[in-house]
Amino acid sequence: MKKFPDFPQEKACIGLLGVAFDENSSYKQGSALAPQRIREAFFCDSANLWTEDVTDLGADGIFADAGDITPSVANMPLETEQAAGRLYEAGLKVIAFGGDHSVTYPLVRAAAKHHPNLSILHFDAHPDLYDNFDNNPYSHASPFARIMEAGLAKRLVQVGIRTMIGHQREQAERFGVEVLTMQRWQDVFNLQFDSPLYVTFDMDCLDPAFAPGISHWEPGGLSTREALSVIQSLRAEIIGADIVELNPTRDALGVTEMVAAKVFKELVVKMLKI
Ligand SMILES: [Mn+2]
Numbered sequence: 001m002k003k004f005p006d007f008p009q010e011k012a013c014i015g016l017l018g019v020a021f022d023e024n025s026s027y028k029q030g031s032a033l034a035p036q037r038i039r040e041a042f043f044c045d046s047a048n049l050w051t052e053d054v055t056d057l058g059a060d061g062i063f064a065d066a067g068d069i070t071p072s073v074a075n076m077p078l079e080t081e082q083a084a085g086r087l088y089e090a091g092l093k094v095i096a097f098g099g100d101h102s103v104t105y106p107l108v109r110a111a112a113k114h115h116p117n118l119s120i121l122h123f124d125a126h127p128d129l130y131d132n133f134d135n136n137p138y139s140h141a142s143p144f145a146r147i148m149e150a151g152l153a154k155r156l157v158q159v160g161i162r163t164m165i166g167h168q169r170e171q172a173e174r175f176g177v178e179v180l181t182m183q184r185w186q187d188v189f190n191l192q193f194d195s196p197l198y199v200t201f202d203m204d205c206l207d208p209a210f211a212p213g214i215s216h217w218e219p220g221g222l223s224t225r226e227a228l229s230v231i232q233s234l235r236a237e238i239i240g241a242d243i244v245e246l247n248p249t250r251d252a253l254g255v256t257e258m259v260a261a262k263v264f265k266e267l268v269v270k271m272l273k274i
Contacts, residue, residue, distance in 0.1 A: 015064050020069065021076055
């Protein structure tokens, strides 16, 4: 199989990190299997390595791949933050992929350390703002409560949301989160951010018709095309990103891993261009 060049690389722009961790998933596990599947989908011979704006991601000097980490349950936040931190320290922008959404808290910690005044664009069916879920403050349903409590982002914008409840609405108001629910889905294009942007992409922002290989099927989501258009129409400097919640055990045909690889490609080229 073709592979990304290993970290470190003298000329690379984008550091890659697979996070094989699904112990904070509240309903189904399986997203720990995602990093390898996204790598395979990226290099799948059914497609090419060019983006829609005709940029060749197979060219030299783009990627440096730090491989996959499999953090322990007890030390996941620290191990993940340190692994991502090494890439930022090398002057790279960073894309992490795989894992449940709890990995975003340490990934954002690493990003915020190197990029103050961070903004976050969060694609998801779920607000993930629970103070804790099933008595787990590090649940995959809680990362944005931890991020906002810690003051890691000056602005958090959520798109794709369609599972709001009272408690999470209170949390959103408390933290000043800009929630663009699916009822306002036309408002998500041409978003502008005036500070470094971290993009976190939960695959379940998409309608399960387009991306069934996820743990929480929530109908009424974005189409793949709509999500790509949100990314392509962004006016922002993206310094970090993650793609999470792909669950290969629910992706019998491998459709969803191809969607994840497509999102990966369009995020990468957006990171390269600004
Ligand atoms: Mn979600």
